[in-house]
Amino acid sequence: MIDVLIIGSGIAGLTAAINASNNNSNVVVLSKTYPTHSQSVQAQGGINAVLYEDNDSVDIHIEDTYKASAKLSNKNHIKMMCEKAKETIFWLRIIQAVNPKFESDTLKLLREATELKLILSAIIEKSK
Numbered sequence: 001m002i003d004v005l006i007i008g009s010g011i012a013g014l015t016a017a018i019n020a021s022n023n024n025s026n027v028v029v030l031s032k033t034y035p036t037h038s039q040s041v042q043a044q045g046g047i048n049a050v051l052y053e054d055n056d057s058v059d060i061h062i063e064d065t066y067k068a069s070a071k072l073s074n075k076n077h078i079k080m081m082c083e084k085a086k087e088t089i090f091w092l093r094i095i096q097a098v099n100p101k102f103e104s105d106t107l108k109l110l111r112e113a114t115e116l117k118l119i120l121s122a123i124i125e126k127s128k
Contacts, residue, residue, distance in 0.1 A: 001026060049082075
């Protein structure tokens, strides 16, 4: 019996699958394409976050993101995303979906589509 049906195999869908599975639900993910071909991968973006406050701040990220959206995005949504980004990156590291590189005690995340493919592959593996 299926407890949870998730439509979409991008990062959001696969994250929902992991969370439902971790709560003892029988999960099925329905996708029009293979997960490593999802829009999450096609975006070829990375994950930006304020990991250390030295020369960076969540407020700077909020403003940069808002400007990049041509001021069309909902600022409250941007604020929530920027405030949760660090926690999300560390969660991805815990489930071994991100292979961060360390250089001079500064965490640097890979931003290529291949890294996102690794993230999705790890999420798929964890959701089995």
